[in-house]
Amino acid sequence: MPSxxxxxxxxxxxLLTQDRDDSxxxxxxxxxxxxxxNFLFATREALASVFGTVSALxxxxxxxxxxxxxxxxxxxxxxxxxxxxxxxxxxxxNFPPAGTLxxxxxxxxxxxxxxxxxxxxxxxALEPSFFSAQAVETLLSLELALIPGARIFQSKFAVVDxxxxxxxxxxxxxxxxxxxxxxxxxxxxxxxxxxVISLTKGEKFFLDALNNGEDLGTATAxxxxxDPAYDILESNRKLAATRCFQLRE
Amino acid sequence: MAYAESPIGISLKPQxxxxxxxxxxxxxxxxxxxxxxxxxxxxxxxxxxxxxxxYPLSFHSVGLSLGRxxxxxxxxxxxxxxxxxxxxxxxxxxxxxxxxxxxxxxxxLLPFPYTQASLETFCNAVDLVQTRLGRRILxxxxxxxAALDESEMAESDFLNAxxxxxxxxxxxxxxxxxxxxxxxxxxxxxYLDAIDLSQVGEVHLAGHTCSEWMGRKILIxxxxxxxxxxxxxxxxxxxxxxxxxxxxxEWDTDVPSLERLLQEAExxxxxxxxxxxxxxxxxxxx
Numbered sequence: 001m002p003s004x005x006x007x008x009x010x011x012x013x014x015l016l017t018q019d020r021d022d023s024x025x026x027x028x029x030x031x032x033x034x035x036x037x038n039f040l041f042a043t044r045e046a047l048a049s050v051f052g053t054v055s056a057l058x059x060x061x062x063x064x065x066x067x068x069x070x071x072x073x074x075x076x077x078x079x080x081x082x083x084x085x086x087x088x089x090x091x092x093x094n095f096p097p098a099g100t101l102x103x104x105x106x107x108x109x110x111x112x113x114x115x116x117x118x119x120x121x122x123x124x125a126l127e128p129s130f131f132s133a134q135a136v137e138t139l140l141s142l143e144l145a146l147i148p149g150a151r152i153f154q155s156k157f158a159v160v161d162x163x164x165x166x167x168x169x170x171x172x173x174x175x176x177x178x179x180x181x182x183x184x185x186x187x188x189x190x191x192x193x194x195x196v197i198s199l200t201k202g203e204k205f206f207l208d209a210l211n212n213g214e215d216l217g218t219a220t221a222x223x224x225x226x227d228p229a230y231d232i233l234e235s236n237r238k239l240a241a242t243r244c245f246q247l248r249e
Numbered sequence: 250m251a252y253a254e255s256p257i258g259i260s261l262k263p264q265x266x267x268x269x270x271x272x273x274x275x276x277x278x279x280x281x282x283x284x285x286x287x288x289x290x291x292x293x294x295x296x297x298x299x300x301x302x303x304y305p306l307s308f309h310s311v312g313l314s315l316g317r318x319x320x321x322x323x324x325x326x327x328x329x330x331x332x333x334x335x336x337x338x339x340x341x342x343x344x345x346x347x348x349x350x351x352x353x354x355x356x357x358l359l360p361f362p363y364t365q366a367s368l369e370t371f372c373n374a375v376d377l378v379q380t381r382l383g384r385r386i387l388x389x390x391x392x393x394x395a396a397l398d399e400s401e402m403a404e405s406d407f408l409n410a411x412x413x414x415x416x417x418x419x420x421x422x423x424x425x426x427x428x429x430x431x432x433x434x435x436x437x438x439x440y441l442d443a444i445d446l447s448q449v450g451e452v453h454l455a456g457h458t459c460s461e462w463m464g465r466k467i468l469i470x471x472x473x474x475x476x477x478x479x480x481x482x483x484x485x486x487x488x489x490x491x492x493x494x495x496x497x498x499e500w501d502t503d504v505p506s507l508e509r510l511l512q513e514a515e516x517x518x519x520x521x522x523x524x525x526x527x528x529x530x531x532x533x534x535x
Binding site: 030 | 357
């Protein structure tokens with residue numbers, strides 16, 4: 001009789017095998033076949049709850065096949081299934097059947113980032129009034145960081161528009177413009193509310209610079225350098241209002 | 250605790266958060282999977298804090314993997330311990346199963362053979378968990394889809410030995426007993442005869458689905474429908490034997506409205522009322 005460790009090693013191998021004929025499998029061990037089905041189904045559902053737009057774009061059947069291939073290739077490592085799926089965008093990028101949708105992987109990155117923002121540690125963001133109360137020279141030397149519940153997203157495709165179109169009920173894709181237009185966005189969660197705010201090129205340069213440890217003055221210079229159309233006052237007002245900043249520790 | 254007098258609880262589901270906070274339904278307690286609250290922050294924590302102020306919580310873990318050869322998941326145990334410190338649940342439970350092994354989490358309650366060796370492993374795991382959490386835990390009887398040839402003893406004997414040796418309690422899932430009885434072919438009341446009912450700390454009532462595998466009818470405990478009449482009969486039988494006990498209406502897939510869940514809970518409550526009044530419960534079961 002196999003030891004418990006041997007028994008579980010056999011089950012592990014069977015649960016993680018991709019290419020077995022399911023009906024043959026069920027005849028050998030119905031219990032194992034049912035549990036494998038449970039494993040794949042529950043884990044696929046977890047992925048679908050995070051990657052809803054990806055699923056909508058490819059259809060349920062395609063998503064199920066792609067999710068199964070991913071689950072077998074990179075199965076969950078922790079019982080906290082909320083944390084599962086970080087590798088899915090990369091997997092999609094290298095999944096040949098999805099090759100006709102070059103933007104699909106970026107949609108997955110976007111949805112994963114949004115999921116992370118929703119679950120990130122709570123933090124008190126600086127209020128817009130904090131900035132308006134500072135003298136200009138103090139402002140310029142401020143060292144800011146994004147709160148944990150804020151992320152910057154960028155893609156060479158119109159990912160944010162595609163995602164927004166899939167949020168409408170019923171889904172309305174008629175207003176979508178060309179797909180190969182770059183998108184930049186800030187995701188931020190405050191008071192339980194998740195917002196996605198489109199960014200100009202300059203704003204993206206500005207937030208990246210802050211994230212890289214530059215002070216506010218230097219970040220502004222970098223934004224102007226990268227985007228001559230950067231409107232300092234307008235962007236400062238807009239970004240302060242998103243309440244995405246905290247003082248860097 | 251506002252409604253602690255009722256022994257009936259329901260599963261806490263995100264789609265009901267705002268209604269629960271707004272309407273404060275009359276229910277004894279809420280059950281939740283602690284794994285779903287192991288994020289650093291976010292909406293679920295804000296809601297859970299508010300709910301924990303008003304209702305007792307029962308933590309029903311799927312992540313300790315108590316039945317695996319390499320011992321329980323210690324990283325997960327630490328996270329569970331932190332969550333217990335944050336929310337002070339009235340009960341903590343996991344399953345007579347393994348869910349992860351060799352670095353992979355299989356997101357399902359996997360069976361293992363009931364042997365002296367696996368009993369030893371399981372007792373050690375429970376001992377370790379109870380010591381770390383500083384509390385008694387409950388272990389739930391699982392659903393089985395086929396008998397495991399490697400088992401040396403009956404599940405009830407395994408569980409009785411486990412509670413005796415480790416000091417843990419039982420989470421008796423009556424739907425699982427029914428599902429097993431149909432899949433493996435036995436009379437579910439014999440399970441109640443065989444198990445040490447004095448160790449029961451929580452009871453689960455749930456729905457199952459009937460499926461077909463290779464021409465064979467198999468019941469699967471998907472927790473996606475109302476409790477069936479046979480399981481209500483088992484509940485009546487159990488109440489006649491041990492009296493009122495903390496009981497969960499468990500509904501995890503195709504989650505219905507909160508109103509519908511509360512109706513199921515009220516049905517369970519009506520069984521308890523008859524039981525407390527000294528009534529004969531079998532008649533109610535039909």
